[in-house]
Amino acid sequence: xxxxxxxxxxxxxxxxxxxxxxxxxxxxxxxxxxxxxxxxxxxxxxxxxxxxxxxxxxxxxxxxxxxxxxxxxxxxxxxxxxxxxxxxxxxxxxxxxxxxxxxxxxxxxxxxxxxxxxxxxxxxxxxxxxxxxxxxxxxxxxxxxxxxxxxxxxxxxxxxxxxxxxxxxxxxxxxxxxxxxxxxxxxxxxxxxxxxxxxxxxxxxxxxxxxxxxxxxxxxxxxxxxxxxxxxxxxxxxxxxxxxxxxxxxxxxxxxxxxxxxxxxxxxxxxxxxxxxxxxxxxxxxxxxxxxxxxxxxxxxxxxxxxxxxxxxxxxxxxxxxxxxxxxxxxxxxxxxxxxxxxxxxxxxxxxxxxxxxxxxxxxxxxxxxxxxxxxxxxxxxxxxxxxxxxxxxxxxxxxxxxxxxxxxxxxxxxxxxxxxxxxxxxxxxxxxxxxxxxxxxxxxxxxxxxxxxxxxxxxxxxxxxxxxxxxxxxxxxxxxxxxxxxxxxxxxxxxxxxxxxxxxxxxxxxxxxxxxxxxxxxxxxxxxxxxxxxxxxxxxxxxxxxxxxxxxxxxxxxxxxxxxxxxxxxxxxxxxxxxxxxxxxxxxxxxxxxxxxxxxxxxxxxxxxxxxxxxxxxxxxxxxxxxxxxxxxxxxxxxxxxxxxxxxxxxxxxxxxxxxxxxxxxxxxxxxxxxxxxxxxxxxxxxxxxxxxxxxxxxxxxxxxxxxxxxxxxxxxxxxxxxxxxxxxxxxxxxxxxxxxxxxxxxxxxxxxxxxxxxxxxxxxxxxxxxxxxxxxxxxxxxxx
Numbered sequence: 017x018x019x020x021x022x023x024x025x026x027x028x029x030x031x032x033x034x035x036x037x038x039x040x041x042x043x044x045x046x047x048x049x050x051x052x053x054x055x056x057x058x059x060x061x062x063x064x065x066x067x068x069x070x071x072x073x074x075x076x077x078x079x080x081x082x083x084x085x086x087x088x089x090x091x092x093x094x095x096x097x098x099x100x101x102x103x104x105x106x107x108x109x110x111x112x113x114x115x116x117x118x119x120x121x122x123x124x125x126x127x128x129x130x131x132x133x134x135x136x137x138x139x140x141x142x143x144x145x146x147x148x149x150x151x152x153x154x155x156x157x158x159x160x161x162x163x164x165x166x167x168x169x170x171x172x173x174x175x176x177x178x179x180x181x182x183x184x185x186x187x188x189x190x191x192x193x194x195x196x197x198x199x200x201x202x203x204x205x206x207x208x209x210x211x212x213x214x215x216x217x218x219x220x221x222x223x224x225x226x227x228x229x230x231x232x233x234x235x236x237x238x239x240x241x242x243x244x245x246x247x248x249x250x251x252x253x254x255x256x257x258x259x260x261x262x263x264x265x266x267x268x269x270x271x272x273x274x275x276x277x278x279x280x281x282x283x284x285x286x287x288x289x290x291x292x293x294x295x296x297x298x299x300x301x302x303x304x305x306x307x308x309x310x311x312x313x314x315x316x317x318x319x320x321x322x323x324x325x326x327x328x329x330x331x332x333x334x335x336x337x338x339x340x341x342x343x344x345x346x347x348x349x350x351x352x353x354x355x356x357x358x359x360x361x362x363x364x365x366x367x368x369x370x371x372x373x374x375x376x377x378x379x380x381x382x383x384x385x386x387x388x389x390x391x392x393x394x395x396x397x398x399x400x401x402x403x404x405x406x407x408x409x410x411x412x413x414x415x416x417x418x419x420x421x422x423x424x425x426x427x428x429x430x431x432x433x434x435x436x437x438x439x440x441x442x443x444x445x446x447x448x449x450x451x452x453x454x455x456x457x458x459x460x461x462x463x464x465x466x467x468x469x470x471x472x473x474x475x476x477x478x479x480x481x482x483x484x485x486x487x488x489x490x491x492x493x494x495x496x497x498x499x500x501x502x503x504x505x506x507x508x509x510x511x512x513x514x515x516x517x518x519x520x521x522x523x524x525x526x527x528x529x530x531x532x533x534x535x536x537x538x539x540x541x542x543x544x545x546x547x548x549x550x551x552x553x554x555x556x557x558x559x560x561x562x563x564x565x566x567x568x569x570x571x572x573x574x575x576x577x578x579x580x581x582x583x584x585x586x587x588x589x590x591x592x593x594x595x596x597x598x599x600x601x602x603x604x605x606x607x608x609x610x611x612x613x614x615x616x617x618x619x620x621x622x623x624x625x626x627x628x629x630x631x632x633x634x635x636x637x638x639x640x641x642x643x644x645x646x647x648x649x650x651x652x653x654x655x656x657x658x659x660x661x662x663x664x665x666x667x668x669x670x671x672x673x674x675x676x677x678x679x680x681x682x683x684x685x686x687x688x689x690x691x692x693x694x695x696x697x698x699x700x701x702x703x704x705x706x707x708x709x710x711x712x713x714x715x716x717x718x719x720x721x722x723x724x725x726x727x728x729x730x731x732x733x734x735x736x737x738x739x740x741x742x743x744x745x746x747x748x749x750x751x752x753x754x755x756x757x758x759x760x761x762x763x764x765x766x767x768x769x770x771x772x773x774x775x776x777x778x779x780x781x782x783x784x785x786x787x788x789x790x791x792x793x794x795x796x797x798x799x800x801x802x
Contacts, residue, residue, distance in 0.1 A: 270352050277348055283358040285345055287365045288427045292345075293358075301342075308336050308367065308427055317431035321411055323386040329426045332379035333372030336427065340368030367427040376422075380415060383434065387412040392489060393443040395456045397482035402456035404448050410439035447494035451487060455497050459485055459555040466508060466547060468564045474511035476504065481555065499551055505544040512564055516541045521571040522578035523612055524712045524727070530585075531712060531727050533578050539569035573614065581614070581710030582729045588669030589725035592661045594685040598639035599654025600719055605635045606658050607717040607724075615711040620674055622702040623659060623694055630655065630696050640759065642680055642693075648759060656693040657685075658722055659701045662715075663692040665724040666703040669711075670732040670775050670785075674702040681766060682793040688738050689771035689791040707731065732775050732784065739770035739790075747795035754801045763798030 143149065277283070281300045285293040290307050292300035312335050315326045329335065344365050349355055393407030414435040425432055460478040467473055476484075484503045490496035519539030524531045546565040554560055595603060606627060615621050630636045630652040639653030656679065663676055667690065676692040677699050683691070692701050705711050712727040747763035768790065775785035 266352075270355070273355060274348065274350070280348065281345060282348055282363065283355075284362045285365060286362050287341065287345065288367050293363075300345075301338075304341075305338075311427055311429045312336070314429055316426060316429060318383065319431065319433045320383060320386040320413060321388060321436050325383070325386065327379065327383075327422075327426075327432075331375070332422070332426075333375030334423065334426050335370045337368040337370045341365070344368060366424060369423050369427070371423060376419075379422075380413075380419065383418065384413050384415070387436075387439070390439040390441055393441075393445065393448045394495065395448065395452055395487045397456075397460070397485070400460055400479040400482045402452055402460065402482075404452050406445055406448070407441045407443055409441050411436040412439045413437075442489040442491075442493070443495055444493050451495040451497070455495075455556055456485070456487070458557075459497075462560050464551065464554050465561040466512070466564045467561065468512040468542065469515040469566065472512050472515040474508040474564065476507060480507055485555070497552060497555070499548070499555075501545065501548050504548055504551065509542065509544065512542050515564075516566075519569040519571045521573040522575045523573075524578070524583060524614070526714055526727075531583050533575060535575040536571040536573060536578070538571065540566055541569050543567035578614075578710075581616075581712075582708075583614075583710050583712045583727050585727065585730055587711065587726045587728045587730045588665045588667070588671075588734070589723060590661050590664035590668065591721055591723040592657055592685060593721035595654060595657055595722075596720065598637045599657065600717075601635075601637050602630075602639055602652055602654040603658050603722050604717040606630070606655050607715040607722055610658075610662070610713055610724075611715040613713040615705040615713070617705055617708050617710060620702055620704045621713075622700055623662065624696065624700045625702075641695075648757065652696055658715075658717075658724075659694045660686050660691040661722050661724045662713075663701055663703075664690060665726050667736070667773065668734045669726045669728070669730075670734050671711075671726075672704040672706040674704050676701050676703075678791050678793075680794050681796045682764070687736075687771075688741075688769045689789060690736060690738070730778060732778050733781075735774040735776075737772040737774065739772070739788075741767040741769050743768040743792070745795045747798050749798040749800065751800045751802050758801035759799065760801050761796055761799045764796040766793050766795035768792045 277294075280294055280296055281292050283293045285291075285300075287304055288308060290304060292303055295303065312330045313328060315328055318325050318327045349358070388410040389412070390410035391405075391408035394405050395402050396405060397403065414437045417435040421432060421434060460481050463478060464476040464481065465473055466475075484500045484507070486498045486500065487495045488498050517537070517540040519541075520537035522536040523534045525534060526532065543565045546567070547562075550562045554562060609627050610623070613621070613626060628634070632651060636652045636655075638649050638651045641648055641650045641653040641656075643650070659676075664687070667673070678689070678691055679686075679693045682688065693699060694701050707728060709729040714725040714727060716723050716725075745766040747765060749763070752758040770788055770790040772786065772788040774783060776783045
């Protein structure tokens, strides 16, 4: 029998060392055995010969018509099973199968099988060898899907092959159901069978059955995944062309958009709520300046907690930073995605602000005045009884957040609500209750006493304790008791004053034409700071009394120190007169105050500083003064005459002039250009002791004259030279209403003069100092009271 096989299979001889074309020649007397050989793997170019006996060149036992040269086919029984599967696949993959049965006479003559076994026996053996079914009554070999075929001869999913009168093959050789996969073949579910009644020359037919999905393997095998679908080349080409066209159009639109929008602000740009997107840079700048510049001087309502105030940005140091704002706006974006999204969205840009640091911080300080400070918990006393005050938390301006909000949001011109933060509470309610029980209530439960010398006692009553005892946060959430020691001393010191000895400085008096020293006295006084160190413990304890602590108090000028001052002779003196009435009262009062003053070496004496305030409380009365160039009255008037007398005494003692001021117009009882005036708290007279010795001031005044004498050690001689009057001016006439404020005067001319001070050494006569002072006096106005 000769079968034409598909050209798609290679032509390699499977046996007997021969090479054949695409035609299989099966030599034998049994066509059914030949077809079985093709199905079991005789293949495209395999030459099979039937022999009547086994052994080399003889038929294999049980398999008539199949040679077994040199016994080599005996171990190929398993290979035949696998090869049969492959051969069946190749057979079914052929597009056009031409099976022709030829007469045994046309084939090579082979010895007949042994008489003891017939074709039916051979088919039975073959069916058993490949695990196929055998129908004994009909003599039909059945290859049923998934049943009886060995693993090596099953297709995917465990299908076998076989059936009656033909097999189904794929429509194409390249169909997925006809491809090889690791030696396994895939077939349809149609069955193929051969019958022993078929004629030897009957063609081998094929039948196509319906396509069925592969069934899952019954033996637990793995079903290969379906092959990937191939894209239609035409569809792919058309899609590629369309996609390229879309990209080209989009690219062209992008280029056109970039060119057209060049020089404009980016689309969708909104600055401080002002739409400027798509405008040219100049147009956008004009729009923004027109809207934002006026807002710099426009008031903004600011709310801080419960308080409301106003803020002007310019006064707060805020203005628009145009360069920074345009930097934030930026130019046209080149990113195509950004350009596309700008068509549908808005880009809000914050205004950049210029900030004047000093003005801005000052504004924050003003805004902080609206803080609601925490009411610290404490304890107060009402009618001598302690009363607790609960803490009340406050709220203060959050400076950092407020700073950011003002800089970022002022430009919108809308009311701003600045953030606040809770103010810390420094004292807890528990601490207040503890201080009340342990300190306040025991403190006012009984009096406190201090025992002094000679039986003196100072007592602090409970109501007095309530006035001097206070409480303050201790920094750890509690309350600490605080005692006002100055107030306590003021209450207790007078009660022990009789037990104290006041210190007394050494002093000078003049007797027999020379100064005398009165000895100093060391004091014994209560040391109140040390005494009151016991008070806190006494207030909360059972012991409510303690002794007062006394201490030694040295005088400022001891007798020994006074003897070393070298105060032994007059250095300079001066006398003035011509006063009476109220002026005399004031002159005698100030002379009594200054008399006995001691100036240490290098020390500066100030008349205002030494006397202190010169008011009615100090014994001074109203008298004449010069007010704004004309006569007037004031308390302490006339003291300028004492100042002139003291200035001249220091002048001739050779002391250094520190400061002095002449009267505005000349008074005839004073020397020209060598006089001084003072006014409480405004005009002063001061000079410095530039000698190595001390100076004692002696001041004596009676009803018409005042004399000031400076004692010390005289080392220089002083001469005064008065200059001539020049640049004289005539007085003006002033008319004032009669009354207390009008002081009539005749008037006098004004002029300019000078004084030259010449100082020489007393021992050698050598001039050591010369100074000329020029003074301009105004004319005394002619005042008439009408």
